[in-house]
Amino acid sequence: MDIATFTVFLGWATLINLGIFILAVLVLTNKRDDLAKFHAKIFGLKKEELLKGYFTHLSRYQILILVFNLVPYLVLRLVELG
Numbered sequence: 001m002d003i004a005t006f007t008v009f010l011g012w013a014t015l016i017n018l019g020i021f022i023l024a025v026l027v028l029t030n031k032r033d034d035l036a037k038f039h040a041k042i043f044g045l046k047k048e049e050l051l052k053g054y055f056t057h058l059s060r061y062q063i064l065i066l067v068f069n070l071v072p073y074l075v076l077r078l079v080e081l082g
Contacts, residue, residue, distance in 0.1 A: 003076060010073035017065045026056050026066070 001009075010048045028035065031055070043050075 007073065007076040008025060010069055010076065013048070014065065014069040014073050017061075017069055021061055024058060024061075028058070037046065 010024045032051065033047075035054075039045065039050050040047050045053075
């Protein structure tokens with residue numbers, strides 16, 4: 001795999017992960033209470049713990065997207081231009 005192919009791969013990976021992230025944010029902001037009730041019944045956790053966990057998960061996912069997808073993509077694009 002050459003650099004150009006890997007750059008394209010990272011670009012698509014970034015877009016797909018951002019799409020999943022945005023979908024998760026939209027679902028959690030619109031159906032937060034319903035999801036928390038459902039998961040509280042399944043896992044036996046308190047609703048407040050679940051709500052905290054949702055947004056902790058989203059923030060970690062966002063950081064992972066930035067570190068492993070977006071930043072390497074931008075670096076490779078800069079290397080190609082330079």
